[in-house]
Amino acid sequence: MKPFLRHQLERYAQRLGELDFLLSREDIMADMAQYRAISREHAEVTQIAGRHARFVQREADLAGAREMLADPEMAEMAHEEIAAAEADLLRLADELQRLLLPKDPDDARNAFLEIRAGTGGDESALFAGDLLRMYTRHCERAGWR
Incomplete structure (x- = not known):
């Protein structure tokens, strides 16, 4: 070293x-x-x-x-x-x-994530819900709040 x-x-x-x-x-x-x-x-x-x-x-x-x-x-x-x-x-x-x-310096700051259903009706709303659940689980495993 x-x-x-x-x-x-x-x-x-x-x-x-x-x-x-x-x-x-x-x-x-x-x-x-x-x-x-x-x-x-x-x-x-x-x-x-x-x-x-x-x-x-x-x-x-x-x-x-x-x-x-x-x-x-x-x-x-x-x-x-x-x-x-x-x-x-x-x-x-x-x-x-x-x-x-x-x-x-931004490492210690909070972040907000917005997930919206785009055009596509019910299918896009389902995808947005799945994406939210996946990200929530990832955050829990990483120890983020």
Whole structure:
């Protein structure tokens, strides 16, 4: 992973500590708007910092597995561990890069979807109803409200 990304991820870990401190303060809890904003940021930063911690742990696991290669009895298990750790590191690095992409300011906003029956009489009304049910189920599965 590039040094710039590592530095960014370490800053997220530091920011998580700051946010934990802020959330424990009573003056922040009294102001609901500020508390809500800090809670949202805390949720985002927690996700990134958690993945970074897993990435660092897997790097340590990989280093330990490479040290086990010196022992002939442990070499086979070390090769398996190295392969698994490298695959996990690639996956985690991709996830971290995706999480570090800038967020769209409209992501946290609500959206309204209007489904209307067009020309076509009863058939278009039936299709609009089916489309509404399909979209409603999709939203429920995705955890949207």
